[in-house]
Amino acid sequence: MTSGSWRQGMHISAVLALLGVAAFPIYWMLVTSLTSSAETFADAPRLVPDLSQLPIYNAVFSTTQIGVWLVNSAIVAAGTTVLSISLAILPAYALSRLQFRGKGLLGLGLFASQMLPEVMLVVPLYAIFVTLALLDTLMGLILVNSAFTVPVVIWILKGAIDSVPVELEEAARVDGCSRIEILLLIVAPLIAPTIAAASVIAFFHGWNEYVFALTFVSSEGLRTASVGLAGFVGELITPIETVMAVGIIYTLPAITFYLVAQRYVVAGMTSGAVKG
Template structure:
């Protein structure tokens, strides 16, 4: 009994090692002096006195600007996705209407369209609408890909709300819109939070659109900024890794705090639905 217990613990530790190691390695590399980066035997521990690398990451690159732009895109994508998705999610769950099946099908279809495929036609549309080189353009393009997922997850949660609660509100004379906003939304708040996190991450991580639609350096997002270092040699490796950590770590830590809700939301709505 004790033997299987220990075996399981060792296996779990190995699993967590695999999961966490690459980010740990990014961190170690960011805190390794240049001369040791290229030594034949790698150092497995960070050199904490190298912490000034993080200051360099901000002074030698436009990291601060990139992060602000990514934040704008991520928050904008989240707000627009949730705003657009709530009512259709309710309609898919509760109302009967013509084209309901078609809407469900169209939402699912978007999961099959690669972003890279729509880059060319969207570029054309954005040129006509003067949305090239704007963060708003990125928000609009990202939302087209997050709205279906968010709608689907919210629909799953609304399915779980007992309709008796709504009917009581209807007797009181609430309109459908009032019911959705005042009765249903508070009841699905955890799933709403999960959906928001998913949309936020999509906006924070997105690369193809940001790479193709933005040519103005002051509007670059962090994903594109970081990508510009891949395979490039003029910026010191530890500075690049420091930029990587500053871009990655807040997202990962934030996710660890909210993952309980995300998992619950994904599994109740997105996956089972």
């Protein structure tokens, strides 16, 4: 075996090992969801799924509102993603390209906003939501989640815009393009991989957020999946197999979104900025 093939084999082994470590929690959730309660607490754990327990997934959909919860979570996550990117791209461009008084202070303020935990803002935000009639609405969750993701997305997009050559914008301005046209038609396509990465961050924040979804939404029909999943934890008994089944169902859409976004990240990274 040559040194090149040996090195390639080591790389493949390392990748497979990392994939195994990353996928094992999901696999263990699947095994636990397909294991009866008696076997779950047995001395010897089951290592392979018991396919005879598959009807538990039908029972989950028939006895809970998991379908409604997933739709609500998808609406909140998608709304948070779209709103965060829309609100962040203009400030990110301004911080990267423009010179104005208070620029450094603004950047510091965006950074400092991430130091406050969400739970500390529940009470003042609750008062604001009461005034604006945003309680018990999915739009309220989209707005509050976007408020926490926009500063992060601004910094991420600013770093990407910094790497775009200024000469491209100068050439576009010579051709008569405005700032908005330069941003949307030239800069945005070049930073598409970063936009995709920022979208993943915003989506997962909206998908997994729990504190605001629990506090600001009380209607059963507007409950998100994160709150619904936590509701299975009881004071006296917790149905482990049901919790794990719901957890698998709750995880799959997020994984699917990540895989789709990852494809666009890779496609953007391999595309050139200038084509001759």
